[in-house]
Amino acid sequence: MSFTIAKGMVAQTAGKHYPAPITAVKTIEAAARLGREEALVLENKSFVPLAHTNEARALVGIFLNDQYVKAKAKKLTKDVETPKHAAVLGAGIMGGGIAYQSAWKGVPVVMKDISDKSLTLGMTEAAKLLNKQLERGKIDRSEAGRSD
Structure with missing residues (x-):
């Protein structure tokens, strides 16, 4: 019951263009019935294909670009005086x-x-x-x- 609700909430929040969140919930659901070693194998089988998707590449690119922009902005504003008013x-x-x-x-x-x-x-x-x-x-x- 709780996994059904979780899948619905995740699907609604993540949308159809991001396969990883719903795959994660399905993997957790299936792994809950397995031992540790079998669960790790299942997790690996679920994760590896997702890591090679265009969505994953795009999200990693967004993250790296965000980090770059934040670092650049920090350097540029280092010597800027705080506004008084x-x-x-x-x-x-x-x-x-x-x-x-x-x-x-x-x-x-x-x-x-x-x-x-x-x-x-x-x-x-x-x-x-x-x-x-x-x-x-x-x-x-x-x-x-x-x-x-």
């Missing part, structure tokens, strides 16, 4: 998210918008993001107050 023109949901990120990094930020409704929406979004961090235990109340 920030302003977000156009509040709304996206503006609220940008303002939240700036405030979270310790940069005082001002949101401006011609519409009070959009400004309220931006403030609500920033508060929502902050509360999400609190709920997940990523920050405590004292850290949350730092971003006001």
Whole structure:
């Protein structure tokens, strides 16, 4: 029963273009009834063909490129001074998210918008993001107050 649910959830999340997640669930299901050695053989038979797919090559390429870009960005920003102030023109949901990120990094930020409704929406979004961090235990109340 639980493997049926897991397969459904994985298929829905991963989609039809990524065969590895559903293969992993099927392999775990089959290996659960086997001894350690037989399970390792089954895992190997399932993994090797997946490792040679175009999807696997593409995902490895994406990962390596991501690592390269992060390293390059880190070098380029090493000597860049942190902004002392920030302003977000156009509040709304996206503006609220940008303002939240700036405030979270310790940069005082001002949101401006011609519409009070959009400004309220931006403030609500920033508060929502902050509360999400609190709920997940990523920050405590004292850290949350730092971003006001």
